[in-house]
Amino acid sequence: MLVILVSFAFAFGMVLSRVGLPPMVGFLAAGFAYNFLGLTRPPGLDAAADLGITLLLFSIGLKLDVRGLLKPIIWASSTAQMLLSTSFTFAMLLAVKQLGVSPLFALDWPILLMLGFALSFSSTVFAVKALEEKGDMSAFYGVVAIGVLIMQDLFAVLYLAISEGKIPSVWAVAVLALPFLRPVFFWLMDKSGRGELFILCGLFYALGVGAEGFNLVHLKPDLGALVMGVLVAGHPRASELSKALFGFKELMLVGFFLSVGMKGLPSGEMLAAALFLCLLLPFKTGIYHLVVSRFGLRPCTSLFTALTLTNYSEFGLIVAAIASRKGALSPDWLLVIAMAVSLSFLIGAPLSARSEAVYRAMVGWLRRFEPRKPHPHEVAIDLGTTRAVILGMGRIGMGAYDELRQSYGDSVLGVEHVPARADRNREQGRNVIVGDACDTEFWLKLRNGHACEMVILAMPNHHGNMFAARQLRNLGFTGHVAAVARYPEEVEELAALGVCAVFNMYERAGAGLARHAMEACTLPG
Incomplete structure (x- = not known):
């Protein structure tokens, strides 16, 4: 079955990349096709997907400027966006409930509010992949988008800790000692050479010290990988380590996109609910654009940031799974959100890839958002x-x-x-x-x-x-x-x-x- 799945991934990825879409869209389509044919899910696919996400966050940490997260454009815009998106989505879900068009939406208002919160997040995996394929990870709008996503990850950690009653172990304070171990981490990197031992050193930091270390003290493993990436980011060979892990990380992330596309086959009612959630995406994009433009970003930068974040996050699946286990949410919503996440990727990928064309089509209308006092990165350039x-x-x-x-x-x-x-x-x-x-x-x-x-x-x-x-x-x-x-x-x-x-x-x-x-x-x- 693994050979068939790899063949599907390659075939769909190749076809869609030839028509100008990112290969990740092909991987999603391959997951849908594989699931539609009723083939058996290969064992270990979820483990590969989790590994890809962990390495992705470790790679982000290797390139992250922590001081940038303290800037208002990051923490204030992400907080404002979350409040506005949650309120808007909650209002739309409540309106559908009042109309009585589907029993799926016949939920108590606290559950609808929780769904609104879950759908306010954007996918870190999708956004980083889109930025990497465009070569814009270090572009200003890419830095803003990544900063917003990291703040969202911190909100997610806080929510999961509260909702699952998963209180960190008393040993969690030990993670505060990690910065003091930086000289040891740097020494190990210096002594690892440039071959397979160097790659294993990176995997040890991401999976062993970071993910598993945080998991042992009841903290989010992915957060541990991110923290370890930040700690070794100051090493002269941090960029080399990121490149060494790139191919391995990319291969594992294929498993992530395949697994998203294989979540299940929904009924017509569930598909209609997922499509309704996708109809809310333009409003989510508009909220992102409105919020970040208030910090002096030009219309073009604001739009590119918003389009990169025009999707739903796999975090929504986690929230739905927790609510389902507690009996507060029907298991059908797991498939609804899985479909909404998958479809949002299919919608967001071409928008992000063709953001220049989208901007040119909307430039006249977007000019009204031109800031009076531009951000320092946005001032005119006089060549003289x-x-x-x-x-x-x-x-x-x-x-x-x-x-x-x-x-x-x-x-x-x-x-x-x-x-x-x-x-x-x-x-x-x-x-x-x-x-x-x-x-x-x-x-x-x-x-x-x-x-x-x-x-x-x-x-x-x-x-x-x-x-x-x-x-x-x-x-x-x-x-x-x-x-x-x-x-x-x-x-x-x-x-x-x-x-x-x-x-x-x-x-x-x-x-x-x-x-x-x-x-x-x-x-x-």
Whole structure:
């Protein structure tokens, strides 16, 4: 049965990715098809799904800026959104109950309020997958979305502790000692090398110390994985560890999406109830947009954040399961919410993937939400006398900047969407601003770029470089455009957009090494 399920996942993922949808939608569809055919659920699928979620939260922790959670745009917006979404959904459920259209909704108002609370959450797994596929995990709107989701996870932990009467063990205070063990964790990472032992070190932190350690003291295991990720995030090899675990995490998450699609086959009445819940999603999106825009975010950023969070969370299934065990909620609601979660993924995936097109279609109406006092990340960018611009200030971008400065002097500008990386570049004497070249509004914010002669696309993901190349073409830029690529097909795609020089990092690596060796050594003759 496992072979059949893997075949279904591959086939559906391949087909839907060819039509422009994220592969995760194909995995959901594969789960539905597998379940519809009445095939036996493979043993261990739920364990793989849980493992994927744990590794996902550990990976988030490796990239998380804890100080960012303390900003009002994160904690205040997530709290306001939860209150508004819960109230709205509760009102809609109560209205359906009063109309008497379905016995499923004939519930006491405290249960309806609980359902409203559960449906106010968005899926961390879905949102992070969508952001990773777009290469926007570090984009400003992606940072805001992840911050909101983490705050929601904290609310979920609090709710589960109260509703299940699961009081943390007296030994739970021991987790406060984990920060003092950071030197030990760092030492183990240093001594783990770069092979399979390094990967096992990451799994030990995520599953052993984090998830199982928190579970032993009656705390949420996934929260433990997140905390461990945060603790080792300051290590120089944290990014390397995240990349090492990436493939393993992705494979396990396939199990998560398959398991969501295999929750069961609902009746027509249950399907109608799930579709009704999906009709509430646009209002949930509107609430997200309204709330985050109050903190000075531009309409584009607010919309992208809202679209990333346009879905229901698997947390709703947990809440329904608890209520069902206590006899307060019919087991039918488990299937209703499972269907609503699955359908919300099917709706949210294309919206998130095509957020640029959605924004262009709504830009006229969204302009009314333009903030009077924009967020510091959202101010206009004046290029002035800048002659060369480098988009992406990682290692390649820094090298390009230093080389161009010899010809252009101080008329070189670097653009980096990760604030910490921009700060490091500025400390080293480079003129770098914080900006997201994968954001449509970034290009709309540019002012006085007539002196610019050259743009170098040095972003780490091909999607970002392609997007920037299209924007430059749309703006009618007539200067030179150069870019980096990894594969021959990427070189061809960039050249088709008018990029005059594409540096294939893999093909040129050998030539660069030989040139460096010749410069460093005195060769005879």
